[in-house]
Amino acid sequence: MTTGHTEMGIKVVGVNHRTAPLDVRERFAHGAHEVPGALARVMAAGASGGVLLSTCNRTEFYLVSGDEPALEAVWSLLGERLPSGAPPVGGAREYGYIARDRDAVRHLYRVSSGLDSMILGESQIQGQVREAWEASRAQAGPVLHRLFQTALHVGSRVRTETGLGMGTASAASAGVAVAGKIFGDLAGRSALILGAGDMAELAATCLTDQGVQITLVANRTQERARAIAERLGGKAVSLEEAWPHFATTDIALCSTAAPHAVVTWERVGTIIGARRGKPLCILDLAVPRDVDPAIAQLENVFLYDVDDLQTVAAQATTRRRDEIPAAERIVEEETDLFWAWYGGLGVVPTIKELRARMDHVRAAELERALRELDHLSPEDRAQLEQFSQVLLNKFLHQPTIALKKAAEEGHGYGLLEAVRRLFGMEPPA
Amino acid sequence: MIVTLHLVALALYGLATALTLAPFMGVRPAPRALTIALPCAGAAIHVVGISQLTLVGLGPALSMLALCLVLLQLASEKLLRGSAVSFFAGPLATGLVGLAILSGLAPGAETVGARNTWFVLHVALSALGVALMALAFIAAALYLLQFRELKARRFGQIFQLFPPLELLDQLNRVALVTGFPALTLGVLLALGYGAQFSGGLHVAKAQLVWGIFTWVVLGWAVWVRLVRHWAGRRAALASIAGFCAVLLVYVALKLTQPGAERFL
Numbered sequence: 001m002t003t004g005h006t007e008m009g010i011k012v013v014g015v016n017h018r019t020a021p022l023d024v025r026e027r028f029a030h031g032a033h034e035v036p037g038a039l040a041r042v043m044a045a046g047a048s049g050g051v052l053l054s055t056c057n058r059t060e061f062y063l064v065s066g067d068e069p070a071l072e073a074v075w076s077l078l079g080e081r082l083p084s085g086a087p088p089v090g091g092a093r094e095y096g097y098i099a100r101d102r103d104a105v106r107h108l109y110r111v112s113s114g115l116d117s118m119i120l121g122e123s124q125i126q127g128q129v130r131e132a133w134e135a136s137r138a139q140a141g142p143v144l145h146r147l148f149q150t151a152l153h154v155g156s157r158v159r160t161e162t163g164l165g166m167g168t169a170s171a172a173s174a175g176v177a178v179a180g181k182i183f184g185d186l187a188g189r190s191a192l193i194l195g196a197g198d199m200a201e202l203a204a205t206c207l208t209d210q211g212v213q214i215t216l217v218a219n220r221t222q223e224r225a226r227a228i229a230e231r232l233g234g235k236a237v238s239l240e241e242a243w244p245h246f247a248t249t250d251i252a253l254c255s256t257a258a259p260h261a262v263v264t265w266e267r268v269g270t271i272i273g274a275r276r277g278k279p280l281c282i283l284d285l286a287v288p289r290d291v292d293p294a295i296a297q298l299e300n301v302f303l304y305d306v307d308d309l310q311t312v313a314a315q316a317t318t319r320r321r322d323e324i325p326a327a328e329r330i331v332e333e334e335t336d337l338f339w340a341w342y343g344g345l346g347v348v349p350t351i352k353e354l355r356a357r358m359d360h361v362r363a364a365e366l367e368r369a370l371r372e373l374d375h376l377s378p379e380d381r382a383q384l385e386q387f388s389q390v391l392l393n394k395f396l397h398q399p400t401i402a403l404k405k406a407a408e409e410g411h412g413y414g415l416l417e418a419v420r421r422l423f424g425m426e427p428p429a
Numbered sequence: 430m431i432v433t434l435h436l437v438a439l440a441l442y443g444l445a446t447a448l449t450l451a452p453f454m455g456v457r458p459a460p461r462a463l464t465i466a467l468p469c470a471g472a473a474i475h476v477v478g479i480s481q482l483t484l485v486g487l488g489p490a491l492s493m494l495a496l497c498l499v500l501l502q503l504a505s506e507k508l509l510r511g512s513a514v515s516f517f518a519g520p521l522a523t524g525l526v527g528l529a530i531l532s533g534l535a536p537g538a539e540t541v542g543a544r545n546t547w548f549v550l551h552v553a554l555s556a557l558g559v560a561l562m563a564l565a566f567i568a569a570a571l572y573l574l575q576f577r578e579l580k581a582r583r584f585g586q587i588f589q590l591f592p593p594l595e596l597l598d599q600l601n602r603v604a605l606v607t608g609f610p611a612l613t614l615g616v617l618l619a620l621g622y623g624a625q626f627s628g629g630l631h632v633a634k635a636q637l638v639w640g641i642f643t644w645v646v647l648g649w650a651v652w653v654r655l656v657r658h659w660a661g662r663r664a665a666l667a668s669i670a671g672f673c674a675v676l677l678v679y680v681a682l683k684l685t686q687p688g689a690e691r692f693l
Contacts, residue, residue, distance in 0.1 A: 181579060184593035277661050279594065296580070300661060308582045315584060 014060030049141025187211030558612025
């Protein structure tokens with residue numbers, strides 16, 4: 001086993017939704033195809049392993065690295081993505097953070113559990129952590145492999161053993177949850193989108209993530225509708241062309257900027273009536289509302305506005321907050337386990353190396369002394385050798401015990417580094 | 430021994446039911462593994478108990494019905510990935526086992542030919558048919574409750590704990606469509622058994638009336654589903670109306686017809 005980790009700690013360097021605004025996070029986001037190149041640059045600066053986790057809310061480099069150059073390489077890599085006009089004085093580091101060793105492990109466990117997410121307890125991050133690990137597999141190295149493997153386990157534990165993932169915590173995802181309570185599995189269901197704003201796009205993305213097929217994007221201005229239709233699939237049409245489709249679609253997502261209701265009884269009442277009882281879920285995310293509330297009186301029409309969806313989201317958030325202590329306990333427990341494993345990795349080889357070095361010194365010094373004490377009888381020489389060995393054992397006893405104990409308690413890494421420095425033990429090649 | 434096994438099954442079903450209903454009383458939901466393991470264990474013990482029974486008389490028939498219901502509940506939970514069916518099936522099965530014990534599980538005088546395969550199959554299939562009908566009723570009731578919450582935009586315990594409408598509709602459909610052939614076969618086996626071994630069908634008039642009425646109602650519910658393509662709320666209402674009619678006629682016959690206490 002290499003003992004590279006004994007002088008190289010685990011670090012996380014990056015930005016997230018708490019430290020960087022959206023426009024900066026967007027610039028720092030890395031597509032899957034950019035990951036190997038970015039990691040190669042950081043590893044060339046001295047990291048022995050790396051995983052890049054890049055989502056819409058965070059870009060984080062997990063590194064096994066001892067030196068500042070690797071961290072500098074990250075900041076430099078991210079800084080290059082900042083606009084050239086007026087970058088902040090400190091560059092990318094102005095938006096970021098570094099967590100080291102145990103804190104870095106705890107950080108990843110909190111991330112994979114959804115404790116560090118913008119929407120508390122959201123489950124998408126679990127898949128993103130897995131994808132990041134898989135995309136970085138070639139460069140991760142054994143320690144990060146173990147770290148990410150356990151992070152996924154921690155995420156699963158938190159979701160299984162606590163209620164942190166219960167319900168849905170944003171209006172858009174609440175819309176998906178409500179539609180799910182009507183249709184069950186949403187895969188293969190059809191949806192039409194009225195409006196082409198950010199909210200409509202976000203909610204539509206939540207639907208497509210569940211396998212819903214966007215059939216139409218209707219908007220007053222065709223250009224914007226076309227852009228969203230291209231991204232999410234479906235066809236861009238005018239609002240007037242959308243009404244007949246209320247007879248067949250499963251979900252209607254409404255989020256126009258109209259100042260009054262556009263989905264009125266007169267426009268769609270008869271059309272929806274022809275559905276022969278087939279359920280229609282209408283999610284009205286617009287303020288002011290896009291859908292005439294009278295539409296909800298139609299049999300098998302389920303109409304929800306922003307207030308309804310925020311009620312669902314708020315209930316979930318309250319329940320999830322109550323689960324934070326239980327989730328944090330699991331994270332702490334698992335961090336201890338990982339750190340004990342990690343600390344223990346280098347203890348035995350380091351102790352062996354230390355003893356070998358000290359024994360070498362002892363033997364050399366003993367030999368030198370005995371050369372000058374040639375009048376001693378063989379019994380006395382043996383006695384002296386035994387004395388030197390006992391003395392060495394006595395000297396090394398306490399450091400050995402302390403190292404083993406620290407490793408068991410998860411503090412081994414720091415002590416190991418100190419021991420290696422104090423006794424001038426060379427880092428391995 | 431038979432009674433002891435039934436008492437243990439009753440305790441396990443009762444405990445599972447209490448755990449399932451706990452969230453409605455503000456108690457934290459029990460782990461899903463536990464709410465499945467308990468009725469599973471109960472069913473296993475129940476099977477041992479039933480295997481030692483002579484399937485004749487009210488008590489054994491009720492016990493068989495309860496077992497069918499629990500097994501269907503477990504199968505539904507697998508399908509729905511939730512425990513909503515047990516909100517109704519749990520108390521119902523527990524009550525049926527309790528009634529079976531109270532009615533007496535020992536074989537009565539009419540055990541002639543009771544070990545006959547035809548007769549055992551008749552009882553088993555009839556119980557399965559009735560249990561499937563009860564399951565259809567439960568799915569329909571859950572559907573209507575969830576439907577009401579979704580229409581009224583209430584997002585409480587029912588919204589959280591009950592399965593999606595579509596799944597409940599499917600469950601109702603499957604239960605009806607499989608329940609009808611099971612019950613039909615059960616009735617045919619009874620006719621065949623009577624003709625073959627008993628020199629004709631010797632059943633009380635009330636039993637015959639109720640049997641035919643149940644068969645017709647279940648057939649009607651299947652017909653509107655398959656031929657008239659009823660679905661959703663209308664189909665759920667039809668199932669509930671049918672099940673209520675069957676129950677009402679049963680109670681009426683039990684109360685008014687002499688000798689009706691002998692049949693299920």
